[in-house]
Amino acid sequence: MSDDGPERQATFGVDGSLETDTTPEATGENDFGERKAENETDGGYSRYAVSSLLQKAVRRSDEEVAAWAAWELARSGYGWNLWDRLNLYVVEDLRAGSEVALTIERYEELATQRWEPDEWRGRLCAVHAALAAARGRSTREAANADAYFSAAAEERAEAHERGEAPDHDFPVDHLEAGGEFDVALDGHTGEGAKRNRGTRFFKTRGARVGPEGEDETSARWQRLAMSLDDDVDYSAAELDRAVAPVDPDDPWTEPEEVGGDDGGRNDAGGATDDASPDGSLTDFSE
Structure with a gap:
């Protein structure tokens, strides 16, 4: 699992090769008339790369790149990957309390429950959601807090084992x-x-x-x-x-x-x- 979270529908075979379960919507030909390979988008890109690019573009507030990456995933039949990634952004990179989280949820509901993710209206929802995310206040505060508290817990346990006070402790020591x-x-x-x-x-x-x-x-x-x-x-x-x-x-x-x-x-x-x-x-x- 990468720092950007797990990838759904991807496993490793006994020989170590990557096996995927490509949905029917993601099969067919790419823009060049060639049969798409596993995890290939219509534009000929790896959906893993486009998915990662989407989150990095949102994190850096690059609206155009974020909008394109969302559109590319949606039109290529990887709507599930798109919405998984945007929801990961909500918990990993979005400032707590932002209404953008609800906006993204609503666009996902429209794209997946009212319409098809890869049709015209579904693609518009994808672009809207990506733009809303890119315009939101990005921060790594939750991920940084998790990493800090986890490291402090480990340090605290090791110090306890040695019978010493930890060099770094929780913000709350004794209750x-x-x-x-x-x-x-x-x-x-x-x-x-x-x-x-x-x-x-x-x-x-x-x-x-x-x-x-x-x-x-x-x-x-x-x-x-x-x-x-x-x-x-x-x-x-x-x-x-x-x-x-x-x-x-x-x-x-x-x-x-x-x-x-x-x-x-x-x-x-x-x-x-x-x-x-x-x-x-x-x-x-x-």
């Missing part, structure tokens, strides 16, 4: 109460439930967003919902804290107490807001 990520250990976790971190803790710490914070409407709804809560009596400071954005330079630090915060108990000092007597996990909205 423990009182640590950097203490706020994550709310009532949804066993550790948080044991510490009676119920609704009060969740609303004033765990549910905070940032660094942009809640917009005006969402903040108003949050305040009203908390004010109308029959089980917890929130202070003004707690209402403010719940809708305040997190610090972009220090997103994980939370105070031990916020105004009238009593550590997760109700104002009467009785049972916890959400944690069960046996310390089992709570079920409030996460």
